Amino acid sequence: MSDKVYTEVFFPALNKNYNFVLPVGITLDTAVKLMTEIIREKEFIQLEDLGLLLYDWESREMLDRTKTVFGSGIIDGKKLMLV
Numbered sequence: 001m002s003d004k005v006y007t008e009v010f011f012p013a014l015n016k017n018y019n020f021v022l023p024v025g026i027t028l029d030t031a032v033k034l035m036t037e038i039i040r041e042k043e044f045i046q047l048e049d050l051g052l053l054l055y056d057w058e059s060r061e062m063l064d065r066t067k068t069v070f071g072s073g074i075i076d077g078k079k080l081m082l083v
Contacts, residue, residue: 005074010057010081011039018042024070028054028063035082055081 003025009018018039022031032052040047054063057079063072074080 002076005069005078006076007074008077008079009035009054010079012081012083014039014043014045016043022069022074024074025068027066027068028072029065031069032065032082052082055083057081 004021004023007020007022009020010016011018018035020031020035020038026034032054036047036052039045053065055061056063063074063080
């Protein structure tokens with residue numbers, strides 16, 4: 001098992017997709033904070049993690065921010081949505 005997964009994350013607020021490499025052992029809470037920071041710096045916008053949530057793109061199910069990337073079933077190539 002790899003210690004990282006490669007994911008694509010759609011961010012509807014900007015109508016853009018981003019590619020992320022996530023360590024499998026971090027919580028989704030930490031992952032959302034890191035993604036928010038990266039998007040903010042990349043796009044030069046004011047963006048805070050104000051309860052943003054991750055969703056599975058295919059099932060449209062909300063992912064539990066207290067679970068790890070691995071525990072959430074996120075695998076290489078999985079598409080997510082940050083809302």
